[in-house]
Amino acid sequence: xxxxxxxAKETPNKIGEAVLVQxxxxxxxxxxxxxxxxxxxxxxxxxxxxxxxxxxxxHATASELRPEDVxxxxxKVNKRPERLVNPKIxxxxxxxxxxxxxxxxxxxxxxxxxxxxxxxxxxxTLLDYRSLTLKHERIRKIFYVQAAxxxxxxxxxKQLDCTEIFVPTIAAGATEGGADVFTxxxxxxxxxxxxxxxxxxxxxxxxxxxxxxxxxxxxxxxSVTTRHLSEITMMDIEMAFINDFSELxxxxxxxxxxxxxxxxxxxxxxxxxxxxxxxxxxxxIPRLKMREAQKIIKERxxxxxxxxxxxxxxxxxxICLWAKExxxxxxxxxxxxxxxxxxxxxxxxxxxxxxxxxxxLLFKGSEILSGSQRIHNYGHLxxxxxxxxxxxxxxxxxxxxxxxxxxxxxxxxxxxERLTMKVLELHNIREASLFPRDMERVDERFSIISxxxxxKKVHQx
Amino acid sequence: xxxxxxxAKETPNKIGEAVLVQxxxxxxxxxxxxxxxxxxxxxxxxxxxxxxxxxxxxHATASELRPEDVxxxxxKVNKRPERLVNPKIxxxxxxxxxxxxxxxxxxxxxxxxxxxxxxxxxxxTLLDYRSLTLKHERIRKIFYVQAAxxxxxxxxxKQLDCTEIFVPTIAAGATEGGADVFTxxxxxxxxxxxxxxxxxxxxxxxxxxxxxxxxxxxxxxxSVTTRHLSEITMMDIEMAFINDFSELxxxxxxxxxxxxxxxxxxxxxxxxxxxxxxxxxxxxIPRLKMREAQKIIKERxxxxxxxxxxxxxxxxxxICLWAKExxxxxxxxxxxxxxxxxxxxxxxxxxxxxxxxxxxLLFKGSEILSGSQRIHNYGHLxxxxxxxxxxxxxxxxxxxxxxxxxxxxxxxxxxxERLTMKVLELHNIREASLFPRDMERVDERFSIISxxxxxKKVHQx
Numbered sequence: 001x002x003x004x005x006x007x008a009k010e011t012p013n014k015i016g017e018a019v020l021v022q023x024x025x026x027x028x029x030x031x032x033x034x035x036x037x038x039x040x041x042x043x044x045x046x047x048x049x050x051x052x053x054x055x056x057x058x059h060a061t062a063s064e065l066r067p068e069d070v071x072x073x074x075x076k077v078n079k080r081p082e083r084l085v086n087p088k089i090x091x092x093x094x095x096x097x098x099x100x101x102x103x104x105x106x107x108x109x110x111x112x113x114x115x116x117x118x119x120x121x122x123x124x125t126l127l128d129y130r131s132l133t134l135k136h137e138r139i140r141k142i143f144y145v146q147a148a149x150x151x152x153x154x155x156x157x158k159q160l161d162c163t164e165i166f167v168p169t170i171a172a173g174a175t176e177g178g179a180d181v182f183t184x185x186x187x188x189x190x191x192x193x194x195x196x197x198x199x200x201x202x203x204x205x206x207x208x209x210x211x212x213x214x215x216x217x218x219x220x221x222x223s224v225t226t227r228h229l230s231e232i233t234m235m236d237i238e239m240a241f242i243n244d245f246s247e248l249x250x251x252x253x254x255x256x257x258x259x260x261x262x263x264x265x266x267x268x269x270x271x272x273x274x275x276x277x278x279x280x281x282x283x284x285i286p287r288l289k290m291r292e293a294q295k296i297i298k299e300r301x302x303x304x305x306x307x308x309x310x311x312x313x314x315x316x317x318x319i320c321l322w323a324k325e326x327x328x329x330x331x332x333x334x335x336x337x338x339x340x341x342x343x344x345x346x347x348x349x350x351x352x353x354x355x356x357x358x359x360x361l362l363f364k365g366s367e368i369l370s371g372s373q374r375i376h377n378y379g380h381l382x383x384x385x386x387x388x389x390x391x392x393x394x395x396x397x398x399x400x401x402x403x404x405x406x407x408x409x410x411x412x413x414x415x416x417e418r419l420t421m422k423v424l425e426l427h428n429i430r431e432a433s434l435f436p437r438d439m440e441r442v443d444e445r446f447s448i449i450s451x452x453x454x455x456k457k458v459h460q461x
Numbered sequence: 462x463x464x465x466x467x468x469a470k471e472t473p474n475k476i477g478e479a480v481l482v483q484x485x486x487x488x489x490x491x492x493x494x495x496x497x498x499x500x501x502x503x504x505x506x507x508x509x510x511x512x513x514x515x516x517x518x519x520h521a522t523a524s525e526l527r528p529e530d531v532x533x534x535x536x537k538v539n540k541r542p543e544r545l546v547n548p549k550i551x552x553x554x555x556x557x558x559x560x561x562x563x564x565x566x567x568x569x570x571x572x573x574x575x576x577x578x579x580x581x582x583x584x585x586t587l588l589d590y591r592s593l594t595l596k597h598e599r600i601r602k603i604f605y606v607q608a609a610x611x612x613x614x615x616x617x618x619k620q621l622d623c624t625e626i627f628v629p630t631i632a633a634g635a636t637e638g639g640a641d642v643f644t645x646x647x648x649x650x651x652x653x654x655x656x657x658x659x660x661x662x663x664x665x666x667x668x669x670x671x672x673x674x675x676x677x678x679x680x681x682x683x684s685v686t687t688r689h690l691s692e693i694t695m696m697d698i699e700m701a702f703i704n705d706f707s708e709l710x711x712x713x714x715x716x717x718x719x720x721x722x723x724x725x726x727x728x729x730x731x732x733x734x735x736x737x738x739x740x741x742x743x744x745x746i747p748r749l750k751m752r753e754a755q756k757i758i759k760e761r762x763x764x765x766x767x768x769x770x771x772x773x774x775x776x777x778x779x780i781c782l783w784a785k786e787x788x789x790x791x792x793x794x795x796x797x798x799x800x801x802x803x804x805x806x807x808x809x810x811x812x813x814x815x816x817x818x819x820x821x822l823l824f825k826g827s828e829i830l831s832g833s834q835r836i837h838n839y840g841h842l843x844x845x846x847x848x849x850x851x852x853x854x855x856x857x858x859x860x861x862x863x864x865x866x867x868x869x870x871x872x873x874x875x876x877x878e879r880l881t882m883k884v885l886e887l888h889n890i891r892e893a894s895l896f897p898r899d900m901e902r903v904d905e906r907f908s909i910i911s912x913x914x915x916x917k918k919v920h921q922x
Contacts, residue, residue, distance in 0.1 A: 005702060022702045023702075024866050024868075041702075042622070042669060042670040042671065068866030069866060070867065070868045070869075072704075104868060104869055105837055105838060105867055105869070107866035108865060129861065130858060131664045131667070131858050131859070131861040131862040131865070132861060134668045135667065135865070140668060143624070143668075144624065146627070147626070150625060150627070151625070161503070163604070163605065163608050164611055165604065165895060166607070166611070166694045166877065167895060167896065168692055168896045169630070169677055169692065170643075170691070170898050170903060171903065172905065182631075182645050182646060182647060183645070184643050184645045184646070184654065185645070186643060187681065188907075189903070189907060200895070200896060204595075204895070206596065207595045207596050207604075208503060208601065208604070209502065210503065220648065241483045243466065243483075376565075376566055377566060378569075396905050397591060397896070398592070400590065400591075400592040401593075403569045404529045404568045404569060404571065404593045404596070405486075405528075405529030405530060405531050405566060405596075406531065406566055407485075407531045407565060407566060416627065434626060434627065434628060434629075434661070434665070435628065435661060435858070439648050442629075442631060442632065442633045442647065442650075443632070443857065444633065444857050444858065
């Protein structure tokens with residue numbers, strides 16, 4: 001049967017026609033002599049009915065179908081009676097009466113039920129069976145949203161006249177110093193996996209002025225938290241000829257709100273399904289210096305954080321509540337973090353060098369973006385590296401850019417998985433990564449479960 | 462001076478107005494009392510004239526400007542007399558009469574002249590000074606083309622209804638077996654940098670049916686050639702529910718020609734500057750089995766390659782010549798490479814299992830794309846792994862996808878740097894990578910030249 005395949009969503013326009021559909025068996029229901037199959041393809045679900053009076057052989061094959069079997073089915077599209085219309089599925093006004101079936105690939109018996117609206121499994125099991133659990137509709141939706149976020153990021157970057165760059169992830173030195181870096185055995189040498197595209201995007205603003213990149217970054221996080229992964233996807237922008245710190249703030253707020261607005265509109269139904277309200281995006285996002293934010297927190301809660309050099313997660317939640325209550329905003333921009341808490345290249349505020357031209361964009365309770373204006377003077381940069389005990393000899397290519405004409409510049413970075421997690425209000429960042437890497441796992445957990453254990457029926461919540 | 466900056470290309474629309482421009486000093490020419498500066502920004506060049514009668518102080522500052530100094534200049538836009546119009550630059554109908562200047566950052570004396578139309582340096586020097594040499598206009602253009610290729614790839618992938626995915630680069634096993642893999646010290650464990658996104662994109666077609674990704678890949682190439690890098694950018698597509706091998710060939714030819722056509726049109730001027738003719742894209746790209754190609758090569762050259770299991774670079778050139786002469790095509794698709802020469806997941810031709818449903822797309826003398834239909838049956842895949850001595854235990858997550866419902870599928874992959882190199886007919890793939898990684902270099906060559914040597918004036922060709 002080599003007719004052209006059509007998708008489930010196209011069937012309502014083919015009433016009375018003989019068509020070919022292909023997909024995965026989502027569920028089988030036997031009703032007396034009739035067998036019903038929910039067929040899933042990338043466009044959605046289609047109900048297929050197998051009647052032994054139409055084809056005995058096809059009916060017999062259907063009687064043995066199991067979830068995730070891959071099938072090609074020919075049949076006639078029939079309009080459903082009004083009372084049987086199912087508005088929840090893309091093809092809900094029709095069903096397919098099967099005339100022929102070909103099983104393209106069989107699936108083994110699933111270790112757990114994939115049929116429910118939610119996949120009620122503990123996270124470790126969700127990840128142990130990632131190649132299977134990703135097939136669940138609710139989980140797939142996370143990654144449609146993720147793809148749309150990346151797309152919206154690129155669109156926003158292009159509106160800022162940024163050029164896309166592809167920068168290396170193997171480097172001679174650790175990006176920002178520090179211990180949380182993976183080493184790679186590079187021929188006869190030791191090299192490092194970059195902790196961010198930071199240094200290369202900075203070099204590139206002296207070349208192309210405005211650049212963006214979506215790049216992998218590697219963090220040897222020594223602990224397991226709900227917010228950190230060992231391999232992440234960063235969406236970075238860097239812009240030269242910054243004349244004023246507020247230009248950078250305008251840019252981050254533009255990109256942040258553009259992405260979230262675009263995706264919330266495109267996937268409003270998914271957000272609703274995940275119980276996420278429409279994001280509150282005011283015309284003007286409130287901006288606070290970190291110390292101002294701490295004062296507000298003290299006024300609201302009595303908690304004196306004025307000796308702290310950063311906002312902790314509780315502070316971030318509180319200041320976001322404040323922004324929502326007083327500015328009807330899910331966003332708030334915090335600036336002027338203490339210079340010593342930020343990376344060496346962060347530009348100190350000339351008025352008050354203890355604090356820096358740094359910023360975080362907070363959204364619904366936590367940071368989704370971080371960045372700063374950068375030191376562009378070669379001598380100042382060297383001094384800043386020395387102050388943080390970073391050996392300039394490991395940063396030759398980076399420093400060269402500052403010797404030969406570096407404009408005033410700044411930039412920022414979103415973590416794609418973190419952003420996906422925030423937009424859908426997921427509980428763990430691992431849910432927002434197709435194949436999350438952490439201290440305990442590269443696909444399989446390091447404490448490897450035996451194959452025997454894994455193929456056992458898993459107990460569901 | 463905190464006026465809004467305008468770009469060089471905008472000045473022709475501002476005749477008579479006072480404007481602010483910012484950029485890099487490309488060149489300074491002193492003509493008697495007048496000083497001329499070519500200012501470069503991301504839009505192109507602008508000539509600026511400093512007249513001591515307009516501002517003595519500004520003129521004095523200008524007299525000390527050096528190439529790559531970063532400046533902000535205010536002045537009045539004047540129309541040039543007809544005979545002084547320079548059609549080669551974006552602002553060639555005007556010049557700026559400077560009234561004020563601010564030096565935003567000084568550059569050190571350059572180690573070589575950056576002013577010529579070409580940067581006549583040997584490749585090692587080009588790379589030793591990469592942060593500087595990237596600033597040269599001709600080199601920047603390579604990366605505009607590269608960004609446009611990536612964009613066109615994504616557009617084509619979306620036309621095929623593919624969803625973007627972000628897959629890991631740290632894996633538990635080497636992608637395709639083999640020795641050319643970098644190991645990474647992953648907490649207490651040994652892990653591998655992926656040689657391609659192959660296995661993960663295959664898993665993902667069982668989830669999303671059609672996917673694309675732009676991902677880094679790592680190859681511990683044990684030799685230094687003009688065509689290989691240790692870290693590359695791959696543009697991958699994978700599509701499920703392939704009913705016919707020719708569907709895949711249609712898809713690769715669509716994506717390959719779409720990218721090259723789009724970029725050749727957008728950047729026709731750059732291609733011309735690089736001496737590259739308009740690509741020949743026929744309505745129907747010639748398709749040959751590898752053995753047929755070898756026969757044609759024998760007829761044309763007398764060289765008998767019929768015992769060879771692959772086309773060598775000379776063969777690829779010859780068959781591309783044939784395609785050009787007989788089909789007026791810069792493209793030719795070669796299929797059915799010997800099964801044993803291809804990766805374990807390659808689908809053998811059922812009619813003749815010694816040969817496989819594999820293909821390369823050749824463009825102007827060499828391969829720009831490679832791919833195949835894949836084995837989708839779990840048992841067949843296990844057998845194919847065993848035949849190639851690959852331990853299935855390292856591929857648990859991959860194999861899981863084949864247990865639980867994998868459609869017939871296939872895909873393909875372009876190397877972004879290789880493609881950029883071919884489109885602009887560059888001689889070495891390193892020219893098509895911002896910061897190329899190879900056996901000898903991670904930014905700096907491993908046989909490190911002392912800082913003293915590096916800052917010496919370099920001898921130019």
